[in-house]
Amino acid sequence: MAEFTASVYQNEFLPDGGTDVNAIVTVQCTGAGSVGGAGGSTAGEVIIVDTSGSMGPQTMAAAKQAAQTAVGEIADGVWFAVIAGSDRAMLAYPQVSSGPGMVQANAQTRAEAQASISRFVGSGGTAMSTWLTLAMQLFGSIEGLTQRHAILLTDGENREDAGKLDLAIQQATGYFQCDCRGAGTGWQVEELRRISQALLGTVDIIPTPETMVEQFRQMMQTSMSRGVADAQLRVWAPQGAQVLFVRQVAPTVEDLTARRTTVNPLTGAYPTGAWSDESRDYHVAVRVAAKAIGQEQLAARVMIAIGDTVLAQGLVKATWSGDSSLTTRIDQQVAHYTGQTELAAMIQEGLAAKAAGDEATATTKLGRAVQLAAATGNDEATSKLRKVVDVDNEAEGTVRLKRTVDKADEMALDTASTKTTRIKK
Missing domain, CATH: 3.40.50.410 (von Willebrand factor, type A domain)
Structure with a gap:
């Protein structure tokens, strides 16, 4: 039978009055088998x-x-x-x-x-x-x-x-x-x-x-190769908490928030489809009630389930601290995938503006996309963007729209906009 593991990456420390908890949950499947092998x-x-x-x-x-x-x-x-x-x-x-x-x-x-x-x-x-x-x-x-x-x-x-x-x-x-x-x-x-x-x-x-x-x-x-027919990502949050969003962020950006179905009053299920031997990353954001400095609580329990059986879970925690060196640190994984999600939006919005004849907006959006692609190490996005814009300064996102662009290159950039790259170790 397939085995799943769940690993959580986050900065659990919140400042005084802080309410929003962000975590990247990596779900790994091994031993999935194949369609034929699974019947x-x-x-x-x-x-x-x-x-x-x-x-x-x-x-x-x-x-x-x-x-x-x-x-x-x-x-x-x-x-x-x-x-x-x-x-x-x-x-x-x-x-x-x-x-x-x-x-x-x-x-x-x-x-x-x-x-x-x-x-x-x-x-x-x-x-x-x-x-x-x-x-x-x-x-x-x-x-x-x-x-x-x-x-x-x-x-x-x-x-x-x-x-x-x-x-x-x-x-x-x-x-x-x-x-x-x-x-x-x-x-x-x-x-x-x-x-x-x-x-x-x-x-x-x-x-x-x-x-x-x-x-x-x-x-x-x-x-x-997908020997696991269907799996759900389940998110439990405590009474009074709000799940702000659930997104798959690797290998592609897919917002699952609106796909939630109710398991019980505190738990929602999100579809993930069939699995092979693979790894996927999910960004989960939860808003909890602020607590006093020094207090801690479980902000979410993220589970992977097949049918009614939970096969793995990861715990998302919240701890309130007065130490700014702890509370101001942004987890690398969270920062990386926040950038990747924005990158997808900037490419799609930039191309839409270009198609509508709004060159100023297109230049701004695609310039930001170039900046994000470089910052997050998304070489595929960088390569495809360079076929649509001339880059003056990659770090600052200063670009000019190319006068002549192959339609296939523009469409390739659009279709690849949701493909993400994992953080470089």
């Missing part, structure tokens, strides 16, 4: 490929090969299906009209699915709500699935009433996870990010067809 019959995979008319010959050829590669990585026994998505969703494989909408992977079913994918032809528009809805129906057709994961590829914008996609995302939230990829530059980052964030997945750009196969292979291999 493939309880896992399901759906591959969704955009087959609308905007898919050009090169992109379509790459998409077919990538989807076929992903099918080849599905472990024996895992239930799977393939959807061809346009202005309606079509079940490309298995070709059934009633009963279970998925089949279990074996050599024969993988080959049949790959043959079905080879016949994809681009036509029609793009209605992503229908793709997500069909995926839900397919997962729901198999009794006993505990792990549900989808891969979604598109090359264009959603062409339906905005409310339809919002509703489909809302209905799918908490039911299955979804990794989203955009091919080329004709799609909207914010659109796919809304899907991936709600469905605890990832979003990225595939700028050229040549890299599509490897991205699909990696996504499916990652999914197959």
Whole structure:
């Protein structure tokens, strides 16, 4: 069985009158196993490929090969299906009209699915709500699935009433996870990010067809390595305390605060999805009532649970002190991830301002992003920012917007904005 550990990094000392406690909790999972090893019959995979008319010959050829590669990585026994998505969703494989909408992977079913994918032809528009809805129906057709994961590829914008996609995302939230990829530059980052964030997945750009196969292979291999179907992060806070926010801050920034469900009056649960052998960091902030100098209390208990079983916990403490050398010290981990969270916001807000023609705001925001990326050692963000701005002074965040920017570079910066780097030891 998988083993979890939880480690807490914080400065527990608060000044006289202090109320807010911040901590970074690192959760480590080992011995997760794999999807097949954990019982493939309880896992399901759906591959969704955009087959609308905007898919050009090169992109379509790459998409077919990538989807076929992903099918080849599905472990024996895992239930799977393939959807061809346009202005309606079509079940490309298995070709059934009633009963279970998925089949279990074996050599024969993988080959049949790959043959079905080879016949994809681009036509029609793009209605992503229908793709997500069909995926839900397919997962729901198999009794006993505990792990549900989808891969979604598109090359264009959603062409339906905005409310339809919002509703489909809302209905799918908490039911299955979804990794989203955009091919080329004709799609909207914010659109796919809304899907991936709600469905605890990832979003990225595939700028050229040549890299599509490897991205699909990696996504499916990652999914197959997740032997823990679902885990919750639980936060207990004492009577009268307020949980200000709960954020995943590594490997990506994901705000989980609004995803809270009640376990009991003092404990909330936050979804984390499936796990492989990996480590994730969470920033938890709690507001407690101020106490007298010298007093201490437990500000929060952060737990990782599978079902009703708590497998690990970390304690967040508060101690009131009159020693300013203790109370003014900012924990390195907390400072680092506070910067990383701001970095993600500055990139997204800067690019939005640039798109709206507000060059002054874009320059300010992206300049701050350059400063934060350097300060927190996020080399990937620094590299991508330098393709969008000319940097005069990295430490001060003085930049100029480039006059000519490749759209793919701008979108790559946007999709990578939530990726974080851990503190350098």
